[in-house]
Amino acid sequence: MTSVSADRLGLGPINLPALADLPIFTPEPDVLDRHSIVGFDSRDSRTRPFNLLRTQVAKRIASRKASVVGITSATPNAGKSFLSLNLAAALSRVAEQSVYLIDLDLRRASIAVELGMSPEAGISDFLDGSTDDLGKLGWRIEDSSLAIFPTRAISGNSAELLAGDRFVQMINAFRKITGNAIILCDMPPAFANDDTMIAMQKLDGYVMVVDSGNTTRKQVQDTMVMLQPASCLGAVLNRYNGGIMESYGYGYGSKTYDAYY
Ligand SMILES: Nc1ncnc2c1ncn2[C@@H]1O[C@H](COP(=O)(O)OP(=O)(O)OP(=O)(O)O)[C@@H](O)[C@H]1O
Ligand SMILES: [Mg+2]
Numbered sequence: 001m002t003s004v005s006a007d008r009l010g011l012g013p014i015n016l017p018a019l020a021d022l023p024i025f026t027p028e029p030d031v032l033d034r035h036s037i038v039g040f041d042s043r044d045s046r047t048r049p050f051n052l053l054r055t056q057v058a059k060r061i062a063s064r065k066a067s068v069v070g071i072t073s074a075t076p077n078a079g080k081s082f083l084s085l086n087l088a089a090a091l092s093r094v095a096e097q098s099v100y101l102i103d104l105d106l107r108r109a110s111i112a113v114e115l116g117m118s119p120e121a122g123i124s125d126f127l128d129g130s131t132d133d134l135g136k137l138g139w140r141i142e143d144s145s146l147a148i149f150p151t152r153a154i155s156g157n158s159a160e161l162l163a164g165d166r167f168v169q170m171i172n173a174f175r176k177i178t179g180n181a182i183i184l185c186d187m188p189p190a191f192a193n194d195d196t197m198i199a200m201q202k203l204d205g206y207v208m209v210v211d212s213g214n215t216t217r218k219q220v221q222d223t224m225v226m227l228q229p230a231s232c233l234g235a236v237l238n239r240y241n242g243g244i245m246e247s248y249g250y251g252y253g254s255k256t257y258d259a260y261y
Contacts, residue, residue: 031116039089066204092146112150
């Protein structure tokens with residue numbers, strides 16, 4: 001267990017236990033199925049696009065020396081949370097490092113629901129000062145090297161929370177305790193409010209989810225400009241049919257994660 005001193009900011013020491021010391025959470029298979037979370041099951045052929053994606057993402061994370069990576073999109077409903085969960089699960093099956101998934105979509109929190117968790121407190125409770133104990137906010141998924149830090153949805157001051165000192169302290173605590181872990185952050189859509197723009201400045205880069213047929217080239221370009229100087233590690237084309245993967249039989253139902261470029 002490590003404590004990160006935050007005296008300079010007048011915060012108490014932040015408690016963030018090692019992954020092995022987090023409480024265990026076991027997702028119900030039918031809940032995972034209902035939310036199309038297939039990344040935990042290597043025998044499920046639908047996990048193959050995520051296996052390819054995880055290799056690309058892991059390579060880029062390593063070459064950029066990034067550790068804290070946001071998953072965002074221009075507009076809502078592009079598949080960010082779906083990708084975050086499946087990518088985190090797929091990474092955790094092979095990565096030598098631990099994988100952490102943090103829900104930073106403070107207003108439309110969805111990671112807990114998609115895994116069937118009902119947390120009494122979450123990241124927003126750390127950010128608003130209700131607790132200094134991050135150890136009470138995270139779970140290790142059973143038999144995996146994946147830790148989940150969900151949030152509870154809040155209605156008001158999310159941008160203020162993400163702009164605050166406690167957010168910086170929290171990200172620093174994750175960087176320190178987890179060594180060379182991969183930390184994925186499920187973000188809000190970039191155009192929804194300024195949450196993503198604010199939070200991204202403290203992260204090491206982002207993956208952009210592009211909703212095939214819905215997201216326009218201009219929206220992608222505008223998002224990248226808006227998020228500067230944060231660096232884009234790559235983009236994923238979601239719900240794309242007829243792409244290269246399909247010809248190799250990697251289709252994911254009628255909706256596919258088909259490209260990473
Ligand atoms: N490729 C896909 N295959 C199957 N289901 C998908 C796919 N992409 C997204 N979905 C489903 O579409 C819905 C919206 O996806 P998701 O919640 O991940 O989007 P989001 O970008 O996180 O939305 P928000 O902007 O509200 O946070 C979810 O029910 C998700 O399971
Ligand atoms: Mg989402």
